[in-house]
Amino acid sequence: MRIWIDFINSPQVSFFEPLINELTKSGHEIVLTCRDSANTVDLIKQRNWEHTIIGTEVKKTTVKKLLAFPLRIYALLSFLKNKRIDVAICQSSFYLPLTARLLGIPSIYTNDNEHALGNIPAFLFATKIFIPENLSLSKVVKMGAKRSKVCKYPGIKEGVYLWPKGVDIQSKRATKDFSKHAIYVRPEPSTAQYYSGKHNFLDQLLLELKEHHPITILTREKAQLAHYTQSAFSGIEVPVKPLPFEEVATNCALFIGAGGSMTREMALIGVPTVSVYQGELLEVDRFLIAEKLMIHKSELQYKEVEAMIAAKASQDVNMSLINKGKEAYQLFKQAILKYNKQ
Incomplete structure (x- = not known):
């Protein structure tokens, strides 16, 4: 199976590290794209992952961010159109769900930041949405998420990769x-x-x-x-x-x-x-x-x-959060493998 993951900020690298390692060992192929922002590229290079840099950090103004959004979507589409992706997954990459929808592939989106405006398009276009158990469902619904798309995972995001x-x-x-x-x-x-x-x-x-x-x-x-x-x-x-x-x-x-x-x-x-x-x-x-x-x-x-x-x-x-992290990790892995066509 070919899986696309997009990173736009440093913490996302750690989040996916255990999943990338296990899925790669199981014979699945990871297509990794990233935006050159914060420490993201350095962290990817530390892990010796093959990756493609698409886009750079956007200056903190609403207008510039709005202009940069479609430009990066177009660049992602151009790069991925012939990659035969089976499923896409990201943590807080607002670009991935829309790009995946335009490519006709299913996407999994997760975020624990209820204040991020980028959730609005991400919730709209994602196939599946994961949120931590302590995040109010009503808050994500107000930002456009359909209840039928949302799945709550145990613990907090950091437990998914720290367990x-x-x-x-x-x-x-x-x-x-x-x-x-x-x-x-x-x-x-x-x-x-x-x-x-x-x-x-x-x-x-x-x-x-x-x-x-x-x-x-x-x-x-x-x-x-x-x-x-x-x-x-x-x-x-x-x-x-x-x-x-x-x-x-x-x-x-x-x-x-x-x-x-x-x-x-x-x-x-x-x-x-x-x-x-x-x-x-x-x-x-x-x-x-x-x-x-x-x-x-x-x-x-x-x-x-x-x-x-x-x-x-x-x-x-609190060891319970570490244990819950392992449970959440298994949920994410199962959600990805659901799209394995082999």
Whole structure:
């Protein structure tokens, strides 16, 4: 079977990694396209996946995004028209469902961000829609999803791909010495359509923290990399390439996240996590906060971080979400294989 997957942002690479690995080993062919945005291409290259880059990151204005949408659809159609695709699947690629519909192939779409406007065309044209169990069905219906298309999966999106690594990382963390209090920071998703919060708002906190703790900033794109490699931030580690997830999750004493996916990944895996996201929280974030797996403070102060570190910011690991992730993974795999014609 020939399966098309489209990536338009970094977190989607991790989401599909276990599925791509298993399906490839089973003899299925993956046709992979991606948009050159954030760390997406670097992450794909780390995994040595064959891929085709179609399109680049779009500047954050509604007009430019609207103009870029049909141009990328046309480019995808031109590339895929003779590829004999059996089924298409994506996580948050708003382009894929419409392209698949125009090509006459079934598509599977999943998203856990109820604020993303790109859901509207995606819900309309997708053959099947997957949402996490904590996302209200009424919210996706209001954005145009037909109830008959929607399937809820157990747990949260991050569990779908972290379940194979979860137990191993947790066992490594149990023997780790966190006395050096390594803090990892993920800045805000400044170019995302849904983000309307402040930019570089963590700067003062980082300048205070770096005098007392090892800090690593996991930037999203070139502008952030340029900003945090200025002399004012000397002493802070700013990797040019994305770090392996296992490295961050194993070594992190405290994670401060101004965005979504990586913050939820760390919370799920048992890393003490503080969300400083400036926009309206998603239902999945509220769920993690209610489960006491994550703290949310839109304005985080240096003294608060020190208090968390002094208290070791410890929390229990909710293994039920890891187990649910495995169940959700099987649902996605079965949905794809349903279209196997052999």
